[in-house]
Amino acid sequence: MSLAACLIGPLACRAEPEPFVDRREPCSDRNPQRNLYFGDLHVHTSYSFDAWINDVRTDPAGAYKFARGEEVAGQRLARPLDFAAVTDHAEYLAEVEGCTTPGSAVYDSARCKDFRAGTTAALVNFGLGLDGDEASRWDDLCGQGGLDCEARAGAVWTRVQEAAEAAYDRTSACRFTSFVAYEWSGSRMLSNLHRNVIFRSSRVPALPVTHFEAPTAGELWRRLQGECRDGVDGCEVLAIPHNSNWSNGNLFTPELPAGTDEAELAEVRADLEPLLEIYQHKGDSECSRGVAGLGPPDELCDFEKLRVLPFDDCGGGTGSQGMVGRGCVSRLDFLRGILLAGLGAEQRLGVNPFRLGVIASTDTHNGTPGNVEEATYPGHFGTRESDPTARLTGNVPAGARNGPGGLVAVWAEENSREAIWDALRRREVYGTSGPRMAVRVFGGWDLPDDLCGAGDFVAAAERGGVPMGAILPERTGSSGPVIAVSAQMDPGSAGAPGSRLERIQVIKGWQDADGVGQIAVVDVAGGPDGSVVDEATCAAEQRGSALLCGVWRDPDFDPARPAFYYVRVLEDPVCRWSWRDCLGLPEDARPPACSDPTLPRTIQERAWTSPIWYSPGA
Amino acid sequence: MALGEPSSPRHASASALARAAAGEGHSRALIRRLLREPLVQFLVVGLALFALHARVRPDLDRAMRVDPGRVESTRAGLAERLGRAPDEGELAAALRDALDDERMVREAVRLGLDRDDPIVRRRLIQKLRLAYESTADVDEFDDAALLALRDAEPARYSAPARLALTQVLAARGRHPDPEAAARELVRQLAAGADPGALGDPGPHARRFGLRPAGDYAGMFGPEFAAALADMPEGTWTIVPSQLGAHAVRIDARAAAELLPLPAARPRLEADLAERRRAEAVRAALDDLRRSDPADLTALPADLAAALAEHDL
Numbered sequence: 014m015s016l017a018a019c020l021i022g023p024l025a026c027r028a029e030p031e032p033f034v035d036r037r038e039p040c041s042d043r044n045p046q047r048n049l050y051f052g053d054l055h056v057h058t059s060y061s062f063d064a065w066i067n068d069v070r071t072d073p074a075g076a077y078k079f080a081r082g083e084e085v086a087g088q089r090l091a092r093p094l095d096f097a098a099v100t101d102h103a104e105y106l107a108e109v110e111g112c113t114t115p116g117s118a119v120y121d122s123a124r125c126k127d128f129r130a131g132t133t134a135a136l137v138n139f140g141l142g143l144d145g146d147e148a149s150r151w152d153d154l155c156g157q158g159g160l161d162c163e164a165r166a167g168a169v170w171t172r173v174q175e176a177a178e179a180a181y182d183r184t185s186a187c188r189f190t191s192f193v194a195y196e197w198s199g200s201r202m203l204s205n206l207h208r209n210v211i212f213r214s215s216r217v218p219a220l221p222v223t224h225f226e227a228p229t230a231g232e233l234w235r236r237l238q239g240e241c242r243d244g245v246d247g248c249e250v251l252a253i254p255h256n257s258n259w260s261n262g263n264l265f266t267p268e269l270p271a272g273t274d275e276a277e278l279a280e281v282r283a284d285l286e287p288l289l290e291i292y293q294h295k296g297d298s299e300c301s302r303g304v305a306g307l308g309p310p311d312e313l314c315d316f317e318k319l320r321v322l323p324f325d326d327c328g329g330g331t332g333s334q335g336m337v338g339r340g341c342v343s344r345l346d347f348l349r350g351i352l353l354a355g356l357g358a359e360q361r362l363g364v365n366p367f368r369l370g371v372i373a374s375t376d377t378h379n380g381t382p383g384n385v386e387e388a389t390y391p392g393h394f395g396t397r398e399s400d401p402t403a404r405l406t407g408n409v410p411a412g413a414r415n416g417p418g419g420l421v422a423v424w425a426e427e428n429s430r431e432a433i434w435d436a437l438r439r440r441e442v443y444g445t446s447g448p449r450m451a452v453r454v455f456g457g458w459d460l461p462d463d464l465c466g467a468g469d470f471v472a473a474a475e476r477g478g479v480p481m482g483a484i485l486p487e488r489t490g491s492s493g494p495v496i497a498v499s500a501q502m503d504p505g506s507a508g509a510p511g512s513r514l515e516r517i518q519v520i521k522g523w524q525d526a527d528g529v530g531q532i533a534v535v536d537v538a539g540g541p542d543g544s545v546v547d548e549a550t551c552a553a554e555q556r557g558s559a560l561l562c563g564v565w566r567d568p569d570f571d572p573a574r575p576a577f578y579y580v581r582v583l584e585d586p587v588c589r590w591s592w593r594d595c596l597g598l599p600e601d602a603r604p605p606a607c608s609d610p611t612l613p614r615t616i617q618e619r620a621w622t623s624p625i626w627y628s629p630g631a
Numbered sequence: 632m633a634l635g636e637p638s639s640p641r642h643a644s645a646s647a648l649a650r651a652a653a654g655e656g657h658s659r660a661l662i663r664r665l666l667r668e669p670l671v672q673f674l675v676v677g678l679a680l681f682a683l684h685a686r687v688r689p690d691l692d693r694a695m696r697v698d699p700g701r702v703e704s705t706r707a708g709l710a711e712r713l714g715r716a717p718d719e720g721e722l723a724a725a726l727r728d729a730l731d732d733e734r735m736v737r738e739a740v741r742l743g744l745d746r747d748d749p750i751v752r753r754r755l756i757q758k759l760r761l762a763y764e765s766t767a768d769v770d771e772f773d774d775a776a777l778l779a780l781r782d783a784e785p786a787r788y789s790a791p792a793r794l795a796l797t798q799v800l801a802a803r804g805r806h807p808d809p810e811a812a813a814r815e816l817v818r819q820l821a822a823g824a825d826p827g828a829l830g831d832p833g834p835h836a837r838r839f840g841l842r843p844a845g846d847y848a849g850m851f852g853p854e855f856a857a858a859l860a861d862m863p864e865g866t867w868t869i870v871p872s873q874l875g876a877h878a879v880r881i882d883a884r885a886a887a888e889l890l891p892l893p894a895a896r897p898r899l900e901a902d903l904a905e906r907r908r909a910e911a912v913r914a915a916l917d918d919l920r921r922s923d924p925a926d927l928t929a930l931p932a933d934l935a936a937a938l939a940e941h942d943l
Contacts, residue, residue, distance in 0.1 A: 038894075041793060041885065042840030049835065049850065070757065074901055092849060123704040138711050153704060179897035184890060186790040186843060449849065453834035470832030499834040501802075504852030504873045511852075511873065559874045560802035562832045 034214040034247035040187035040427035046471050047424040047441070049451050050433060052096035053080065053382035054194070054421055055209055055255065055293055055374035060101040060169060061196075062109050062139045064378040066131050067395035071380030073099040073173050077180030080382040081189050088391065091506040092449070094383040094420075095428055097180075098192035099173060100209045103221035104143055107165035108154050119154045144200045146228040167220055170195075178215060187428040193217050197233050197252070199224035202333035204340070205259035206230060209290070210237065213249035213434040217241065229268060231278065234285050251438060253372065255290035257351065258298040258319055261332030262343025265351045265367060279358060279366035288437060291348050291621060292373035292444050294393050294418040295319055295411065299348045299581075299621055306344040306353070308522075308532020313583070316619070317446065319411050321611050338411065348579075352624060353522050353530030356575045359628065360524065370440025370482045370623035371579065373419030383420060385447035387616060388509075390417045390590035401594035405606040413591045413606035419446045422620070424453070424480065440482025443580075443622040448503040448511060454481040454580050456625035458488055460495040465538075465562035470499045481580070482623040493570025494627060498537060499562045500582045500620075512584040512618065513557030516540050519565050522624075523576035538563030544585035546615045551588035551596065572629065579624035589616040694733045697726060705729070760912055767911040769904035777899040778892060780906070786887070787902075788895045793841035794859060795883040798851070799830030803875040810869060813876035817867040820878055830878070841885050851877065917942075 042048065057064045058076045071079070071086055079085040082093030111117040112125035119125050127135035142148060155162035177191040192211050199206045208230070210221070218240040227233040233252065241248040257264045267282075269275055291298040296319035300307050304326045307314075325332070325341040332340030344350030348371065355367030375385060378394050392398025393415055398407050405413045422443050425436040436442055443452055453471060455478030464473055474497050479485060485494055496519050503511030516539035525531050538561040546553045561582070570576075588596075592614040595607035606612055705725050709717040717725070745751045781788040799820065801812035816829055826837050835850060848856035855872040862868050862881050870877045892899075925943045927935035 040840075042795070042842045042846075044836055044838075044840060046836035046838075048839070051849070068754075070761070093845070095849075123701065124708065127708070134708070134712060138708060141711060153707070175897075176901075179901040181897075184790045184894050185841075186793065188791070188843060188845075451834040451850070465832050467829060468832065469827035469830075469837050470834065471836055472827050499832050501833050501835070501874060504848075504850070504855070506848075507853040558802075558804045560800070560805060560831055560833060 034216055034249075035183075035430060037183040037429065038185040040429055040432075041185040042187070043427045045426060046475070047426055047436075048428070050095035050190075050423045050425060050428055051383070051420050051449050052094050052098075052190075052423065052433070053374045053377070054098045054100065054192070054211060054253065054372065055196075055290060055376045055418075056080075056097060056099045056380065056382040057101055057196075057376070057378040058099055058380040060106060060109060060173070061378065062102060062105040062128070063136065064101075064380065064395065065109055065113065066128060066136050066139070067378065067397045068131065069379055069395040073101070073176035073380075074179060076380040076382055077176055077189075077191055079380065079384075080191075081180065085381065086379075088381055088384065090383055091386070091509060093189070095188075096190035096192070096423070096433055097382040098194035098209070098211055099176065099382075100194045100196040100211075101173065102143075102198045103166075103195040103210075103223040104198050104225060105139065106169040106221070107160055107162035108151070110165050110169050111154060111160040111162075117160065119159050122153055122159075124151065124153055143198050143224055144203055146201065148199075148224055148228065150225050163220065166223075170219075170221055174215065174217065181430070182428075190428050190430050190433055192430060192434070195221040197222060197224060197227070199228060199230070199233075200336060201263060203336045204261045204263040204331070204333050205256045205336050206254075206264055207256060208233065208252040208254050208286070210250060210252050211434065211437070212241070214247060214430055216245050216247040218245055218248065230282075231268060231270065231273075234281050237285060238281075249434070250285070251288070251434075252286050253288045253290055254286060255293060255374075255376070256295055256298065257289065257291075257346045257348075258296055258342075259335040260343075260346055261335040261340040262327045262345040263331050263333075263335075265345040265354060266331050266343075267366065276362040276364050279362055279364040282366040283364060283368055287368070287370055287440055288372050288442070288623075289348060289351065289369040290372050290374055290421075290444070292317070292419040292446055293376040294378075294415055295376060296414065296416070297446075298346060301342065301347055304342055304344050304347070304350070306530060307347060307349045308534070311532075311534050313518075313534075313581070313617075315613075316617070317414075317416055319414055348621070349520070349522060349532055350530075352577050352579075353524075353532070356522065356524050356530065356577070357528065359575050360528065363630075365575075365626075365628070368440075368484075368626060370437070370442050371444050371621045372421040372437075372442055373444030373446065373621075374421055375418030377418065385417045385420060386509075387417065387447065387587060387590045387618075388593060390594075393417075401597055402602070402604055405591060405594055406604045413609070413612055416590065416616075417447060419444055420449065422449070422452070440623040441480050443481065443620055445620040446616075446618045448584060448618045448620075450503045450511070450514065450582060450584070450620050451501040452580065452582050452620050452622055453499045454622050454625065455479065455497045456483070456485055456494050456578060457497075458485070458490050458492070458494055460497050460564065462564055464497045464564050465499070470497075470562065479625060481625060484626045484628055488572060493567030494578070494625075495564060495566045496537070496578050496580070496625065497562075497564045498580050498582075500538075500560070502557075502559050502584070512553070512587055513544075513555045513559060514539060514561050515542055515544065515557045515583045515585050515617070517561050517563050518581045518583070519563075519578055520581060521567065521576060521578050523571065524574045526571075526574075533569075535565060537565040542585065546586050546588055548588070548592065548614050549596075551593060553585065553587050555585040557585040575629060576627045577624040578627075580620075580622040582620040582622075584618045586615040586617045589613055695730060697730070702726070763912045763915040764908035766915075767904070767907040769907055772900050772903055774892060776903060777896065780899055780903055781890070781892070781895055785889050788899065789887045789889050791843040791845075792887045793843050793885045794847075794881055795839060795841045796847070796859070797826050797838045797880045797882060798870075799826050799837060799878045800833050800874060801876050801878075802831040802833070803873075805831050806875070809875035810871060813869045813878050816878040817869055820867045820880070826878075831875075838882070841883060855879075 075085045080094040080097040111119045112128045177193045180191040182188045194211045197208045222236045241250045297317040300314040327341035327343035334340040355365045359365035392404045398404045423436045424441045425432040455474035457478035459477045505511035521533045542556040544555045801809045806812040844856045852872040858870040864881045867880045870879045
């Protein structure tokens with residue numbers, strides 16, 4: 014932590030967490046050059062109301078077994094994950110337990126019977142019950158004569174922790190890491206504000222913070238600070254927002270209650286929320302061609318969009334009802350717009366509240382973390398999407414526009430909770446739309462031009478560079494910064510080879526002299542390669558590379574203005590799950606999605622890295 | 632429905648029911664000893680199922696009864712959904728829909744429409760299975776049981792075999808013949824060249840500490856990991872993969888190690904709980920098979936006898 018940052022406010026001066034707060038054997042492979050680990054930090058099980066109601070009965074223990082490569086509910090990962098966090102909705106943990114436990118005080122209530130019947134009305138009621146700052150627990154379930162919801166939630170939360178503990182490999186083999194976690198599920202006027210809360214160790218508060226006690230993000234942060242960091246010795250936590258594409262600009266429009274110091278709030282946010290989940294089951298939140306302020310047209314932004322034109326641009330305002338596919342779409346719904354807003358705030362406040370690293374995950378509601386293969390996508394919502402026609406015609410929440418989601422990749426010294434959490438905290442992470450390509454990024458002022466020649470890229474680049482997620486050190490020389498990228502294709506699994514790489518792009522964002530955010534997209538290795546997919550059979554002819562490497566020096570650098578640089582790596586295309594489903598149906602039985610020209614038949618899977626930032630004051 | 636949703640196994644276990652039946656005066660140790668007796672286990676499972684059934688058996692008349700409580704809860708549910716108080720027509724429609732649902736369910740069951748419906752069958756089987764599972768004792772585990780499970784499946788409760796290696800890649804697409812390029816790498820490496828100065832600029836480190844072979848499959852593909860099994864230590868070997876060809880040297884190996892009980896305990900407890908639930912289902916199914924045997928009279932006698940030996 015720099016002295017300058019430390020002087021800004023007391024939070025930035027907080028002591029670094031202890032290296033280890035959980036007792037465990039040291040990992041037999043602790044690599045100072047850092048290893049790559051793949052995981053899923055957004056997983057729902059039968060403890061989530063919207064999973065249970067869709068007939069999902071896999072619990073957190075089952076989800077962790079699935080992540081470790083064991084068969085669960087008839088499915089098995091071809092490749093186990095290295096880590097996972099079960100993030101059930103913190104809200105309704107007690108209510109779901111009570112409604113599904115015969116003999117409980119509320120088991121025979123009308124609301125519980127509706128819930129068990131899985132009626133759409135019940136799903137709507139439970140969902141709407143989470144909306145708005147006035148949302149509260151239902152009296153008929155948690156009031157007098159009902160459940161002791163706090164005690165019930167505590168018991169369920171204990172089981173969540175026990176499942177994580179049983180799955181965590183504390184031996185020196187360090188095969189699998191689980192995190193104790195939950196999802197805070199607030200929304201306002203049906204604009205999504207959800208965050209996943211991930212703890213660094215087994216030292217966690219007695220109860221999760223729910224939207225009922227903490228109706229705003231600011232209140233969530235205050236409680237995480239008070240109940241975890243200040244309340245439990247060794248407790249550390251971060252929160253990861255997701256589905257900004259559902260938020261009508263609300264997730265990243267700062268709320269400033271009367272008397273709030275904007276810079277202080279920005280500092281708290283930057284401290285507790287260092288990451289953004291930009292891809293998952295409900296689509297992509299990197300960029301869009303449909304809203305202004307995200308740079309010149311970039312056709313590669315037309316990727317896994319939950320909403321397609323026409324829609325209104327929120328402009329400088331916000332909208333509502335994004336969670337039901339309505340309302341305006343904001344530039345603050347997308348990574349590029351959010352990062353640009355962060356640069357603006359940095360100029361104005363001296364603090365960048367949106368210095369966000371990038372991850373992806375699944376948001377599975379089947380209790381199946383990491384189940385991301387396009388070719389075997391079983392649907393998202395239990396039995397509601399368990400056959401091709403249901404998946405292609407469903408609307409929960411977007412039918413054929415949904416997808417299996419992605420993965421989070423982490424560069425960490427070892428596969429332990431602390432090492433992976435610390436990598437998340439320093440943003441040395443990236444997201445993929447599912448594949449396991451390896452992507453390494455360094456930035457610096459003096460990185461050698463021949464980094465992509467022969468020799469150890471990592472050893473050479475880390476000598477003069479900083480990794481993804483970092484801030485460039487004080488400038489040396491008179492040129493712009495150098496961004497160096499090495500990317501290796503996903504090697505695949507037995508019988509399912511990975512796809513080749515088409516290109517590496519650097520996306521630069523900066524503020525021009527007028528304070529207007531600008532974006533540039535530059536190909537730095539590879540390019541369009543003529544790969545094709547036969548849509549009659551889904552056979553792919555791929556002409557890309559196994560390994561791509563690029564070194565790029567920013568030729569238009571203004572040292573007076575902050576900037577960011579993130580990397581996008583594209584694979585050669587393959588068939589999208591929806592078209593595979595269509596091909597599996599007789600032509601006369603195919604639903605309209607199969608002939609919808611706005612629904613792509615192929616997908617160009619990709620990775621997005623955390624940015625490297627330039628800050629004039631660094 | 633014959634059964635409601637079964638409880639979480641932690642809240643309706645056989646041991647909990649047995650403790651209640653045993654009364655306050657008995658010690659937990661005595662109960663544990665008793666619970667290990669097969670006859671007692673049988674009785675406990677039977678009692679638990681009886682109690683479970685009694686608790687969840689529906690009151691058939693109640694489903695058609697419209698009392699003030701039902702009216703008010705329906706009104707409240709509608710108000711939440713609509714965002715305003717429902718009018719009398721909306722309230723009556725909601726009540727009528729619920730009653731109609733019940734009427735239709737009763738009629739459908741009377742007509743036997745549930746019998747051949749795969750979705751209904753799946754739900755019923757799922758509910759009954761969970762009900763049986765909830766009778767298993769999963770609250771406490773003694774060390775002897777945990778150790779017996781560990782020792783019965785040592786591979787599952789061991790730290791896996793691991794190996795440390797150094798690898799240098801000649802990537803497909805960067806060389807006309809990656810294997811020839813890898814042969815040249817091996818020649819130079821065997822002559823003492825620094826691995827960090829050779830090969831293509833990949834994103835991974837060149838050296839890895841002791842890791843399971845599966846980790847290497849994740850990084851470099853299944854062919855790469857498979858080649859490591861019989862590779863000698865300390866010499867450079869060419870390994871082809873989806874990525875090209877690698878020069879690989881195994882630097883160290885560590886054999887698999889059986890985990891001590893403290894390290895394996897959380898997983899053993901989780902696995903033992905799952906096994907006890909499976910055993911509860913199996914025991915209940917045994918009873919069902921006895922009470923509801925298969926009709927094999929249409930089969931030739933020898934085939935019927937052969938099948939009957941397999942608990943058909």
